[in-house]
Amino acid sequence: MALLEVENLQTHFRTPSGINRAVDGVSFSVNAGETLAIVGESGCGKSVTAMSILRLIPEPPGKIAGSIRLNGRDLLNASAREMRAIRGNDISMIFQEPMTSLNPVLTIGRQLTETIRQHARLGAKAATDRAMEMLQLVGIPEPGRRLAEYRHQLSGGMRQRIMIAIALACDPKVLIADEPTTALDVTIQAQILDLMRDLKARTGAAVVLITHDLGVVAEVAERVMVMYAGRKVEEAGVGDLFRSARHPYTKGLLGAVPKLGASLAGADTRLVEIPGLVPSLKNRIAGCVFADRCASVTNVCRSVAPALELKAAGHLVACHHARREVAAA
Amino acid sequence: MTQPLLEVRNLKKHFPLRTTFFGGAQGVVHAVDGVSFSIAKGETLALVGESGCGKSTVGRAILRLFDITSGEVLIEGRRIDDLTAGQLRPLRRRVQVVFQDPFSSLNPRMRVRDILAEPIRNFGLAASDAELDKKIADLIEIVRLPGDSAGRWPHEFSGGQRQRIGIARALAAAPDLIICDEAVSALDVSVKAQIVNLLQDLQRQLGLALLFISHDLAIVEHMTHRVAVMYLGRIVEMGPKQAIFATPRHPYTKALLSAVPVPDPEAPRNRTILKGDVPSPINPPPGCHFHTRCPVAMARCRIETPVLRDHEPDHSVACHLYDAPTVGSVDG
Numbered sequence: 105m106a107l108l109e110v111e112n113l114q115t116h117f118r119t120p121s122g123i124n125r126a127v128d129g130v131s132f133s134v135n136a137g138e139t140l141a142i143v144g145e146s147g148c149g150k151s152v153t154a155m156s157i158l159r160l161i162p163e164p165p166g167k168i169a170g171s172i173r174l175n176g177r178d179l180l181n182a183s184a185r186e187m188r189a190i191r192g193n194d195i196s197m198i199f200q201e202p203m204t205s206l207n208p209v210l211t212i213g214r215q216l217t218e219t220i221r222q223h224a225r226l227g228a229k230a231a232t233d234r235a236m237e238m239l240q241l242v243g244i245p246e247p248g249r250r251l252a253e254y255r256h257q258l259s260g261g262m263r264q265r266i267m268i269a270i271a272l273a274c275d276p277k278v279l280i281a282d283e284p285t286t287a288l289d290v291t292i293q294a295q296i297l298d299l300m301r302d303l304k305a306r307t308g309a310a311v312v313l314i315t316h317d318l319g320v321v322a323e324v325a326e327r328v329m330v331m332y333a334g335r336k337v338e339e340a341g342v343g344d345l346f347r348s349a350r351h352p353y354t355k356g357l358l359g360a361v362p363k364l365g366a367s368l369a370g371a372d373t374r375l376v377e378i379p380g381l382v383p384s385l386k387n388r389i390a391g392c393v394f395a396d397r398c399a400s401v402t403n404v405c406r407s408v409a410p411a412l413e414l415k416a417a418g419h420l421v422a423c424h425h426a427r428r429e430v431a432a433a
Numbered sequence: 434m435t436q437p438l439l440e441v442r443n444l445k446k447h448f449p450l451r452t453t454f455f456g457g458a459q460g461v462v463h464a465v466d467g468v469s470f471s472i473a474k475g476e477t478l479a480l481v482g483e484s485g486c487g488k489s490t491v492g493r494a495i496l497r498l499f500d501i502t503s504g505e506v507l508i509e510g511r512r513i514d515d516l517t518a519g520q521l522r523p524l525r526r527r528v529q530v531v532f533q534d535p536f537s538s539l540n541p542r543m544r545v546r547d548i549l550a551e552p553i554r555n556f557g558l559a560a561s562d563a564e565l566d567k568k569i570a571d572l573i574e575i576v577r578l579p580g581d582s583a584g585r586w587p588h589e590f591s592g593g594q595r596q597r598i599g600i601a602r603a604l605a606a607a608p609d610l611i612i613c614d615e616a617v618s619a620l621d622v623s624v625k626a627q628i629v630n631l632l633q634d635l636q637r638q639l640g641l642a643l644l645f646i647s648h649d650l651a652i653v654e655h656m657t658h659r660v661a662v663m664y665l666g667r668i669v670e671m672g673p674k675q676a677i678f679a680t681p682r683h684p685y686t687k688a689l690l691s692a693v694p695v696p697d698p699e700a701p702r703n704r705t706i707l708k709g710d711v712p713s714p715i716n717p718p719p720g721c722h723f724h725t726r727c728p729v730a731m732a733r734c735r736i737e738t739p740v741l742r743d744h745e746p747d748h749s750v751a752c753h754l755y756d757a758p759t760v761g762s763v764d765g
Contacts (some may be wrong), residue, residue, distance in 0.1 A: 145621035146592075259710045260484075289483035289648065291707045294692035298706060316622060319651075319694030323702075342698045360626035361696050362655035368679050374633075375626035375655065381591055 105176060106133035107310050108157070108195075108278050113170040115149070115156045122386040126152040128334035129170075131412075134278065139304065139311040141325035141342075143318065143357070147382055149334040150314045154280045157312075158197055159187050174278070193223040196271040198264075200283035206255040206263060213251030216270055223274045238269040242299060261292035268299065275307060282314045297323055318361050322346060330354045333393040334385055336412065340419040350415055350426040353378070353394045392424070400425050436510050437471035438642050439495065439528070439610055444468045444504035446490050450715065460715045464490040466666035467504070469741070472610065477636065477643040479653040481689075482663035485711055488646045491663075492612045495644070496530055497521060526556045529603035533615035535595035539587040545573075545598055546583040552606040572601040575638075576631060593624035600631065610642040618649060629656055650693050654678050662686045665714055665722040668741055672748030682750040685723050721753065729754065 115127040127149040134140045142150045155161050156168050159179060172179040174194060182190065191197075199205040207215055216235040220226055226234065232251070239247035242265040255263060264284065271279060281300070285293040301324055304311055313325060321328055322342065329339040330351065338351040349355045359376025367373060380397040383389060391406040392398070398405065404424050412422045446465040465487040472478045480488040494501045497513065506514040513524055529552075532538040539548060549569045552558075559565035573582050576597040587595060596616065603611050613632065617625045633656055635641060647653050653660060654674060661671040662683065670683040681687045684705075691704040707726045712718050718725050724734040733753050741751040 145623060261710055289711075290650070290692040291483065291688060292710070293694070294704060294706050297694070317694065318622070318696040322696050322698040322700070323694045346696065346698050357622055358696070360623050362651045363697065364651045364654055364690065364693050364695055365678065367655050368675060373655075375629055377627045377630060378623035379627075381593075 107136045107175060108312075109133040109171075109173045110153075110157065111171045111173075113153065113156060113168070113172065115152050115161060115166060115168050118165045118167070119386070125334050125385045125388070127156065128385075130331070130334075130336045131170075132329055132336065132339065134310040134312055136277065136310050137304070137308045138327065139313055139325050141313045141315060141321045141328045142331060143315060143321055143328055144331035145316055145357075145382065147333075147385070148331040150331050151282055153331070154197065154282050154312065154314050157278075157280060158191055158195055160197075189223070192219050192271075192276070193274045194276055195278040195280065196274070196276040198267050198271050198279070198281040198284045200286050203255070203260070203263060203287075205267060208255055210254075211251065212253055212255070212258070212266055216251070216266070216273060219270050220273050234273065235269075238273050239266075241272070241303070242266075242269045243295075244269075260288055261295060264288060264292075264296055265299070268296075268303070272303060272307065272309075276309055278310045278312065279304075280312045280314070283316070284313070285320060286315070286317070293320075300324065318358065330357070333383055333389070335393050335422065336420075337394065337422050338420065339412075340416075344416070344419055348416075348419075350419070350421045351394075351423050352398045352400060352425075356397075392422070435473070438474045438476075438509060439644070440471040440505075440507040440510075441491070441495065442469050442505040442507070444491065444494055444506065445502040446487075446494050446499070447502045463666050463714050463717055465494065466717070468663070468666070468668050469504075470661050470668065470671060472642050472644060474609065474642055475636065475640045476659065477645055477657045479645040479647060479657035479660045480663060481647060481650060481653055481660060483648060483689075483711060485665075485714060486663040487666040487714070488663050489614055492530070492614050492644060492646050496528060496612060497525075523556075526552075526606045527609045528612065529606050529608040529610070530612045530614060531596070531599045531603050531616040533619055535592050535599055535619065538599055539595055539602075541587055543587075544583070545578075545585055545587070548587075548598060548602055549573075549583075549605050552602060556606055558605075558607060568605070572605055575604065575635070576601045591624075593620055593627060596620060596624075596628055597631070600628075600635070604635070604639075608641070610644065612644045612646065614646045615648070616645075617652060618647065625652070632656065650690065662689065665711065665717050667722060667751065669723065669752070670748075670750050671741065672745075676745065676748040682744055682748070682755060683723075683752050684727050684729055684754075688726075688728075721751075 111131045113127055113130045117124040117126060130153060144150045157172055161168055213235055217231040220231040220234050235251060236247045239250060244250055244265055285296050315321060325342045328342050328345045330337050332353050338354045349358055356376055356378040378397055383396060391408055392410050395401050395405040410422045410424045412420045415421045415426050444465055445467055448462040448464055450459040468491055480491060482488050495506055501514055505512055508524055513521060546569055549572055550565060553565055553568055559568055569583055578597050617628050620628060636643060645657055657674055659673050660677040661668045664685050670686045681690055688705040688707045709726055712725055720736045721734040721739050724730040739751045739753050741749050744750045744755050
């Protein structure tokens with residue numbers, strides 16, 4: 105049994121102009137010590153998926169259906185009180201914007217010890233010691249001084265390290281990182297990715313990494329799941345996905361990103377464009393969600409939604425036209 | 434030698450910090466600290482660097498969105514930094530800009546038609562209403578917006594389409610140079626590819642020069658001719674794309690390139706991870722600004738500021754490692 109199992113997750117929002125199906129039937133699982141990347145463009149539902157796991161979606165207007173099991177326990181049936189105990193303790197989250205996710209009027213130390221004392225039931229002294237230890241772990245020099253500082257006194261990279269320290273303070277089993285390096289510069293991003301890799305190896309936590317950056321995916325993920333318009337369209341091991349993507353959307357995404365060094369070898373190359381726009385999630389889409397932008401679209405794509413099928417070992421694809429290579433067991 | 438379209442000589446822009454209650458100045462932000470480069474007609478120069486390195490300030494200084502502290506900005510050999518607003522006006526037409534955020538850079542109360550008509554009218558580029566309509570229709574077509582866009586409002590468009598409106602607005606003035614200040618950074622991957630392709634097509638069709646300000650090195654490598662790498666207000670390395678990406682010389686350029694995540698899980702990874710953060714531009718470190726994070730810093734780097742010098746023809750570096758080829762020159 106996987107550590108975290110999400111089955112047929114549906115997160116819908118009631119809006120004045122109709123129901124927005126932000127996540128529409130997504131299933132996946134993550135094992136302990138594994139990094140799963142969820143990739144997709146704005147509005148594909150990747151962040152809503154993460155927020156749903158932690159039940160951070162306001163209900164109403166949101167509504168979560170399906171099942172989310174952590175060690176076999178269904179989180180959707182947990183009470184608000186039980187969820188509070190789970191958040192930060194069993195599952196924690198790193199958000200994209202470290203500037204807005206730290207409280208400006210509380211010291212860094214206060215925010216770190218709050219989490220520790222809430223969950224680990226330690227005294228003030230023990231909690232401060234633990235906070236120091238966490239800051240050292242995430243590579244912050246002079247942790248004693250930093251504990252007394254406020255967020256505006258820290259740089260962007262430092263703030264993100266603090267967020268990671270808070271998230272890891274209670275040794276969570278699952279760490280959800282929503283675009284953890286998107287707001288950072290490349291040299292700082294490299295530091296943070298290194299840190300995350302290192303900490304995962306040390307703590308053995310499962311990591312769900314949400315990102316739009318395929319470079320980051322290739323660096324840290326073991327398995328990748330591609331989302332488009334609220335649905336999962338492909339899932340595979342990271343090597344497999346980059347080598348032999350089968351869904352036309354994934355292929356398009358991979359072609360749309362220039363690779364460093366690629367244009368030096370050859371003459372002028374053109375980036376692959378995916379024509380058109382992401383469909384509105386307010387209308388129920390009968391067929392394949394990608395049909396309107398797909399180059400190899402046929403009639404069946406517009407009427408029947410393709411099921412996720414095993415097209416090769418460990419490689420799931422939701423496309424009527426993806427070739428099957430190995431007979432699925 | 435042909436005259437460059439744009440030339441920037443020893444540009445400096447210092448922003449004084451707010452004064453204290455008693456009137457004493459608290460300090461000066463050295464946003465741009467002596468930058469020189471030139472752009473030829475039809476050429477793309479990319480200005481790369483991390484946040485706070487001054488790359489956007491350079492773009493804004495060329496647009497004269499503020500007065501510069503010292504230095505010169507020349508368009509076809511004519512100084513524009515000391516012109517009055519009235520003298521500058523006809524020259525403004527020649528340099529246009531596309532901003533990063535397509536949501537805040539379009540007036541929500543103007544229809545696309547009016548957004549595009551404004552520069553055409555301002556610079557008197559259309560003799561009649563019929564000609565104006567024709568120009569607007571041509572612009573909409575050239576940036577590949579839907580044919581009925583003219584009568585619509587900015588909020589009706591997606592991010593990528595809004596960026597096309599921004600590009601059309603820049604093109605409306607028939608410029609020679611467009612400054613793209615992180616023009617594709619806010620866009621999604623697939624849309625980013627569309628806009629990058631569009632900019633390249635426009636450059637070829639119209640012979641535009643681009644100053645492409647960006648932190649995205651993969652995109653830069655894909656579309657630029659020359660690159661200038663900035664760090665804390667100074668250019669540390671500049672040269673043709675080939676030279677910068679294939680044989681970077683400055684330790685900062687090397688570290689920057691090695692930090693870029695490559696979208697290929699099988700690519701070899703040998704990265705130089707820089708320690709620490711970029712120092713504050715209020716009190717930049719003495720000598721070479723990079724010495725606090727440089728893996729190969731020497732005693733000299735802490736005292737003496739390296740000068741940007743030609744290392745090979747066209748490829749210049751500001752680093753003491755490549756200084757003064759005395760007996761047995763240093764390489765590496």
